Amino acid sequence: MLTLAIETSCDETSCGVVKDGREVLSNIISSQIEIHREYGGVVPEIASRKHIEGIDVIIQEALDAAKVGFKDIDFISVTQGPGLVGALLVGLSSAKAIAYGLEIPIVGVNHIEGHICANYIQHKDLEPPFTCLIVSGGHSYLVDVLDYNDYKLYGRTRDDAAGEAFDKVARALGLPYPGGPQIDQLALEGDADAVDFPRVFLESDSYDFSFSGLKTSVLNYLNQLKQKNEEPNVADIAASFQKAVLDVMVEKSFRLAKENKRNKIVIAGGVAANKGLRKMMEQRGKDENVDILYPSIELCTDNAAMIGSAGYYNYINGKTSDFHMKVMPNLGFLE
Amino acid sequence: MKIKLNGIEDTYKLGKKLGELVEPGDIICLNGDLGAGKTTLSKSIGLGMGVADYITSPTFAIINEYDGRLPLYHFDVYRLNNGDELFDLGVEDYFYGKGVCLIEWAENIEEFLPENRLEVWIYTLPDPYEREIELIPYGARNEFLAKELIK
Incomplete structure (x- = not known):
């Protein structure tokens, strides 16, 4: 089962294709660290703008690198929160549009769960x-x-x-x-x-x-x-x-x-x-x-593959989202 | 109006008192260097407002929302560069809403702040435990708040 994963919670625009929660077919990360360095931290407005500029290209890159097309994707995984509101919106809107167009399910992922799941990718056992x-x-x-x-x-x-x-x-x-x-x-x-x-x-x-x-x-x-x-x-x-x-x-x-x-x-x-x-x-x-x-x-930093892994385990547990899903900048984890 | 705080306990007392006094629409601006105690003061204001959750640093998400006796909107605007960014975050809904706004590093966005507000400046002193607080109220409501606080 293949998921296209999208992560834009902070200053990395990342898209990837993950098979069955463990196998990464692609994980493209476009970092904005250099852009934000002169400000001493992430500037929200700049982050959102860079996400918009990059997201379509990076989605296509992720598909190409995985050697798959949109038709091969079974569901979309996307970071719902926590993160910067404008940054999250870019990823979530793109994810919704793709899921709607392809008529496939969408899974909103908690970014924190994504970090945990990065370990399932790294350690197959x-x-x-x-x-x-x-x-x-x-x-x-x-x-x-x-x-x-x-x-x-x-x-x-x-x-x-x-x-x-x-x-x-x-x-x-x-x-x-x-x-x-x-x-x-x-x-x-x-x-x-x-x-x-x-x-x-x-x-x-x-x-x-x-x-x-x-x-x-x-x-x-x-x-x-x-x-x-x-x-x-x-x-x-x-x-x-x-x-x-x-x-x-x-x-x-x-x-x-x-x-x-x-x-x-x-x-x-x-x-x-x-x-x-x-x-x-x-x-x-x-x-x-x-x-x-x-x-x-690479898997420690914010990346889409970890969101794809978390998305997979949500999906097989029946936890999918609908198109009314909103970004949740203050989303906690189990709080 | 100036107040001297002799330790973190005094900071807590001051913040709690302010948290008990605030009403919907109040805007509290916190200014002071890194480590001066802006988040500590925010925590105690939250306590005074009856917020049960931990008030953590809003640095990452820029705005954290809490439910207490009144809604509390906790901002860290350190990384904001201009007014556009502020309005993209929908701050007007917060500034003129039904809750209390607590804005760390408010000096960064001074020109975009509502006129009526209470500015709280925290200054460090040679003794690492002591702080000096300066209250600058704008408008009658905030003058009342400041007077109550120094009582």
Whole structure:
């Protein structure tokens, strides 16, 4: 069964063709990172305009690369939310038009579920149940994946998303956007014990995250240096900040895996590309006999193939949408 | 009108009080540097309004909507460049709607804001826990709010 998948929630225009939820026939991603870099973040209006300019071409590219035509597509998968309203609208409108024209079903997909499903593409044998940490520029969730399409939410952020904390600290350190990869790279050269930033675990039984206070303590630290006319050691600060974030994410993920007796922890979302996170998870996994899985860099970032995979598992579970479906910029995940 | 806050507890108190005072159509503008405490103040305003959900940073989606005693529209306009972008988001429906607008980085869109609004400027001080708050009210309703807040 073939799905044409469309993802336009933020700054990537992506279309792909996925077979049976696991096999990617094509996954075309047109990134706008360069365009938004000069503004230090995604500019909504520019993002929407670039999506409109690119979407038709990218849909055709996806079909061509998969060596299929519209007639071969069984249903359309499209990101319904969360995301930027204008950006989502471009993808959803295109998806509706194609589904209407071809008289085939359409499946609205939650972007967060897409990130989880990226792992089904990467790891052909991966099956639920498992513990999943989803961390990206806009989201942070800790969930137990009971089955395809069946999740239990344990933790989410109470303020900033993990990736957002990286972006904001990077901005304060004078590093270019997006901040995550920059901090990750610098952290390799820095001393992670140089500055003792707080680890925010919240209540002892909580699986929630809070990164805003950590961001503020990095800013306070930088201000204090400035008052003393001292130059900050950017690599040390990056390494210390990153360790403070990762310590909490790793600890909570392993605690949840233990609570639910899971022997697999799956990482998803843009921050899953963080080398420091992967390494720390794998080391701890080795000690505690827990398998650590994550997608390739390409599948960590926003992409249509993951939406196609999530769309497939929704479709076979009877969850299709209708043409009244609207974009949902504030769509939560299991909240 | 200025208020000194001696720690995060004071921020919570101030925000909660404001959250209890707001009425439909009120527009609260929050300005201050990264890490000054805009989202912390927003959270406490939400608490005062009886919003049960976590008030998370609106940076990603630009507008987050919540249901409390009144609807709460929480904006982060840091990444908006011009008025067109603002109107594309349908802000007029929010500004002149039945809820309360809370706008972080409001200074970025100053010329497009409704005339009647309460501006809240948060300044950091040498002591990392202390903040100074400046209230600039426009219109009688907001002057009333500001006076109640400094009581």
